[in-house]
Amino acid sequence: xxxxxxxxxGVAVFAVSGALAAGRVGxxxxxxxxxxxxxxxxGGTLRDLLLNRHPIFWLRDQRYAWVIVASALAxxxxxxxxxxxxxALLVADAFGLALFAISGAQVAEAAKLPAISVVLMGxxxxxxxxxxxxxxxxxxxxxxxxDIYASAAIGGIGxxxxxxxxxxxxxxxxxxxxxTVVGLRLGALAFDWQLPVFTTPG
Numbered sequence: 228x229x230x231x232x233x234x235x236x237g238v239a240v241f242a243v244s245g246a247l248a249a250g251r252v253g254x255x256x257x258x259x260x261x262x263x264x265x266x267x268x269x270g271g272t273l274r275d276l277l278l279n280r281h282p283i284f285w286l287r288d289q290r291y292a293w294v295i296v297a298s299a300l301a302x303x304x305x306x307x308x309x310x311x312x313x314x315a316l317l318v319a320d321a322f323g324l325a326l327f328a329i330s331g332a333q334v335a336e337a338a339k340l341p342a343i344s345v346v347l348m349g350x351x352x353x354x355x356x357x358x359x360x361x362x363x364x365x366x367x368x369x370x371x372x373x374d375i376y377a378s379a380a381i382g383g384i385g386x387x388x389x390x391x392x393x394x395x396x397x398x399x400x401x402x403x404x405x406x407t408v409v410g411l412r413l414g415a416l417a418f419d420w421q422l423p424v425f426t427t428p429g
Contacts, residue, residue, distance in 0.1 A: 233326050233329060233330035233333070233401075234271070234284070234291075234327075234330050235290065235291070235294055236326050237267075237323055237326035237327040237330055238267045238268065238291055238294050238295060238298075239267075239294050239295075239297075239298045240298075240319055240322045240323040240326060241263075241266045241267040241319075241320075241323035241327065241356050241357075242263040242264070242266065242267040242294065242295045242298035242299050242302075243263075243298050243299075243301075243302050243319045243323075244266055244316055244319040244320045244323055244357070244360065245259075245262045245263035245264070245265060245266030245267060245299070245356075245360050246259050246262070246263045246298070246299040246302035246303060247302060247306075247311055247315055247316040247319065248262060248266070248316060248360050248361075248364045248366075249262040249263065249364070250302075250303075250306060250311070251316070251364065252364045252365065256303070259299050259302075259303060260295070260296060260299050260300075262360060262363055262364065263295055263296075263298065263299035263302075264292075264295050264299075265356060265359040265360060265363060266323075266356040266357060266359065266360040267291075267294075267295045267298075267356060268284075268285045268291065268295070268356065269355050269356035269358070269359040269360075270327055270331065270351055270352040270353060270354060270355025270356040270357075270358075271283075271284055271285070271327065271331065271352050271355075271356075272284075272285070272355075273351055273352075273355045274331055274334065274335075274348050274351055274352045274355070277348070277351070278334070278335070278338055278348065280334075280338075314416065317416055318413070318416075320357060320369075320412075321379075321408075321409050321412035321413050321416070322409060323353075323356075323357075324353045324354065324357065324376070324379065324380055324408055324409075324412060325353070325379075325380075325383060325404075325405045325406075325408035325409045325412070326353075326405065327352045327353040327356070328349045328350060328352060328353030328354075328380035328383055328384055328404075328408055329349065329383065329384065329387055329401055329404045329405055329408070330349075330352065331348050331349040331350075331351065331352025331353060332345050332346070332348065332349030332352075332384045332387060332388070332404075334348065334352070335347075335348035335349060342388055345384065345388060346381055346384045346385060346388070349380060349384040350377050350380045350381055350384065353377075353380040353408075354369075354370050354376065354377045354380060357369060357370070357376075358370055374415055374421060374422075375411055375412060375414070375415035375420050375421065375422065376412065376415075378411070378422060379407075379408050379411035379412045379415070380408055382407055382408070382411055383404040383405065383406075383407035383408030383409075383411070384404060384408075386403050386404055386407045387400050387401065387403060387404030387407075388400075390403050390404070
């Protein structure tokens, strides 16, 4: 039940993020729903394909589609009457990253994968939809920039696994993982934390 709830919340948050990105580039209503859908289920779809989980999670449960459409349309209505806060897209994305990273890690755990694979699958789940969103809205994906993004997911999932290894209840471990991802991502936005950038001379 916890895994399912995290998935639905993550879908809603990422759908909002995708809808806001669609608004920034002036897409029509169908484009808003398409971009919201790619953002919301892109990472989880890639995860399920790699783990050979069939049918894909959103195909067997129509609640995901309804949550995406409702979240996207609610975002459109909201910004018609109230301007979206300046950093709304990035803040929504931070929470979506956290929720999907931890829920994706739990899916990988249920498949009895080793810890490194759990981290990879969780990070893919968290960042995959955002990559598709950025590509479709003609932006360099956050994961390819120096921003603390995928590394925030890695850190949060790592702490989630470590807390469980040390005997913490799963609920506490989930909370620590979520807080770590959100804290690192929002801290990077607020204080301009960045990873070292590799450049070649000449």
